[in-house]
Amino acid sequence: MGDDWRVYIALGEGPRQLTDDQVYARLYPASAQEAAELESCRQALIPALGSCLGDQVAVTSSGTQMIVYAPSAGSADEAPQMAREVLARHDVNAPVLTERWSPRDQEWLDVTDQPSADAAAEQQAEHEYIQEQWRERSRTTGFPAFQVRVDVPSHRDAVTLAGHLAAQGWRVRPRRKHVIVGADCEDDAKGLVRALSGDGRADADMAFRVGRVSYSYMLYDPFN
16 A cells, blocks of 8 residues: 555444444444534544645545545654544544554554654564565575566667666666566665656666656566
8 A cells, every 4th residue: 555654533433442332332323413413523524634734645534434544654643633633623532543554464553552753663674574575585586576667769778778777786688678677675676666767866877768667576587
């Protein structure tokens, strides 16, 4: 997923720590008035969060639950605070949880009571763990775990680019109008994509032209 942090707001669906009676009460409001109040609060939360956090987050809503996806720990700190303020204005007491995605565990982890700096450090450690797993896979299988495809206008550009990257230590295979580059981990693949796409530190006097650049998981070894 693109966003590693999210805020879960349970307007009607209780999280795990609620009792069965509390969950039932939230799923089935006692009156039409209570249901209307919950809906009013949900409708107020969406523009309030958007106004406060702008394009930093994506807000999704389904029934009586809302999820705010945030790209960083900092914006994930702001979202629950704003959500609680809106809930308080509508006199609604709903759980607001801060969660982060764990690529190692492949699940969302509750970090509501964990300092954002500690959560971010833990997330970075997990990220490094995953990258090392990819590198180990590349060493074990004998071919890179990821491939970067670089489209170029001509075969001459492909040969020139391949030579340029090979001199830097990349494993390359020039094709007719594109070059396949092997990367041992996802971070390496993304770094090369940034460099060749123009938002990294590419050589200023490159003698080749680069078109579309993309990367993907390598299912087979194109270098043999």
